[in-house]
Amino acid sequence: MPTSSLSLIPAAVVPSPSPTLLAAAQRKLLDAQVPQLLRLTAFLRLSCAALDTPGAYSRLLQSLYQTHPEWMKTCEITGEGTLYSTEPAIQQLLAPVLQLHMLAAVLLAA
Numbered sequence: 603m604p605t606s607s608l609s610l611i612p613a614a615v616v617p618s619p620s621p622t623l624l625a626a627a628q629r630k631l632l633d634a635q636v637p638q639l640l641r642l643t644a645f646l647r648l649s650c651a652a653l654d655t656p657g658a659y660s661r662l663l664q665s666l667y668q669t670h671p672e673w674m675k676t677c678e679i680t681g682e683g684t685l686y687s688t689e690p691a692i693q694q695l696l697a698p699v700l701q702l703h704m705l706a707a708v709l710l711a712a
Contacts, residue, residue, distance in 0.1 A: 623652040624706045628683030639674050645685065649699045652706075665695050 627648035631641050643663070650659035666673040669691050676689040677696075684703055687693040 620652040620654075621706055621710060623648050624703055627652070628703070631679055631685070632683050638677075638679070641679065642674050642677060642685065646699060649702060652702060662695065662699070666692060669695060 627645045630636070630644035630648060633641060636644075646662060647659050650662060670676060670689055673687070673689070673692045676687045676692050678686045678688070680686055684700055685696055687696060
């Protein structure tokens with residue numbers, strides 16, 4: 603069972619996510635004019651940038667490709683601007699990014 607590539611980041615160290623970067627990530631993901639692979643990678647790149655943790659994006663992509671070389675074909679884009687994978691191992695790898703977006707939504711709602 604894969605472990606998240608971002609799991610090396612202790613929860614206490616994760617900074618408050620950048621709402622600007624996360625909003626940009628969601629806009630990129632929802633842009634139907636762009637091919638799906640570019641939408642997915644832009645979403646992940648911007649989401650990882652919000653962590654302000656060097657190498658997070660590279661580690662995540664490496665883990666995704668090692669787990670399932672065609673991981674992007676298992677992903678669906680939701681109407682809310684997030685990802686869902688039908689492959690549990692890929693969903694587990696995406697979980698920290700998705701949790702980051704949920705945290706940002708909660709912080710913005712407060």
